[in-house]
Ligand SMILES: Nc1ncnc2c1ncn2[C@@H]1O[C@H](COP(=O)(O)OP(=O)(O)OP(=O)(O)O)[C@@H](O)[C@H]1O
């Protein structure tokens with residue numbers, strides 16, 4: 006599926022990401038004993054309907070949300086017992102990136118590099134490179150406050166990449182980008198993967214998942230329904246559908262149908278309580 010040539014580092018490196026029986030509940034389970042293993046240098050797309058638990062999963066991996074249960078290892082580092090070391094090797098770009106409106110892209114990148122303790126000269130060279138790669142050159146000295154959503158997204162991505170992370174966690178990175186910007190971002194992501202960087206990304210743009218990822222995981226209600234290459238998913242779903250959209254919708258629909266009889270038979274809590282009292 007992937008068109009990217011890459012180093013063979015995954016043959017010796019520990020998995021870039023390994024999560025085991027990860028669980029998080031709010032009013033209901035959002036992530037339900039989820040396990041995933043992603044090899045170093047892999048491009049992994051995490052798909053699922055709205056509310057499936059994708060963002061919750063990514064936020065736990067990024068160390069922003071404490072799991073109720075389970076383990077997370079990032080490049081062999083236990084992210085729950087050694088979160089600082091884990092954060093050094095990862096980058097997280099949320100679906101609504103936060104950048105500082107009063108700073109210019111160059112100032113923002115210098116600020117982020119400073120937080121990582123990077124040498125100022127190295128940081129400036131890296132910032133210039135990222136500004137160039139994301140086509141932000143003409144805006145590099147304008148305050149981010151006046152930027153469009155797509156421009157803010159690119160500044161946030163540049164900020165996430167400045168410390169040269171090994172694992173990049175992206176929540177809907179292409180939402181709000183115009184065609185040209187989306188192409189730029191996809192090219193950057195492809196280049197990173199070709200350098201042995203690992204990416205886990207959520208997207209509702211199934212064509213992007215189909216064209217860019219090595220493997221795809223489909224989750225619903227916090228559980229992994231299917232995982233593998235497009236061919237594997239086609240096999241799992243038993244669908245004759247050609248596109249990932251057909252296969253994805255088949256997998257999710259099958260899960261809904263499996264759950265439906267329980268819902269239909271389930272009694273409202275007050276009815277069940279009255280029956281117990283009767
Ligand atoms: N902070 C929170 N407080 C309460 N419930 C939450 C919180 N965060 C997520 N949830 C719930 O957890 C479930 C999973 O949400 P999550 O945002 O992970 O889904 P998602 O797969 O990212 O969906 P989308 O495709 O819409 O982004 C949803 O039912 C959501 O309402």
Ligand SMILES: [Mg+2]
Pocket residue numbers: 059060061100176
């Ligand atoms: Mg989400």
